Amino acid sequence: MQIDLSEAEVMLAQLGELVLKGEEVVIAKAGKPYLDLVPHQEHTGPRLPGRFKGRIQMAEDFDEMPEESGALSNATQCGACGAMAMVRMDGCNLCLECGDSKCG
Numbered sequence: 001m002q003i004d005l006s007e008a009e010v011m012l013a014q015l016g017e018l019v020l021k022g023e024e025v026v027i028a029k030a031g032k033p034y035l036d037l038v039p040h041q042e043h044t045g046p047r048l049p050g051r052f053k054g055r056i057q058m059a060e061d062f063d064e065m066p067e068e069s070g071a072l073s074n075a076t077q078c079g080a081c082g083a084m085a086m087v088r089m090d091g092c093n094l095c096l097e098c099g100d101s102k103c104g
């Protein structure tokens with residue numbers, strides 16, 4: 001809604017209630033929009049660029065998988081226990097889960 005400045009002056013309290021309920025209130029002066037009446041917001045002071053400088057860091061390898069899980073990615077299913085933990089080691093298939101070895 002738009003309300004003239006002279007009217008707004010006498011019913012500012014009611015207008016405040018309307019704004020808090022979500023009503024858009026524009027105060028007009030001489031028939032032209034003059035002021036937007038909006039709810040107060042905390043922390044709207046001047047921005048302080050670089051306030052967190054040096055306090056927030058993005059690790060360069062944040063999107064890389066750790067080496068360990070990479071090694072297990074070639075693991076195959078163990079015939080003995082069924083775990084995907086059968087790896088080739090020293091020319092033998094060894095299950096990291098149950099210790100089953102094809103070179104027994």
Ligand SMILES: [Zn+2]
Binds near residue numbers: 079083095099
């Ligand atoms: Zn196994």
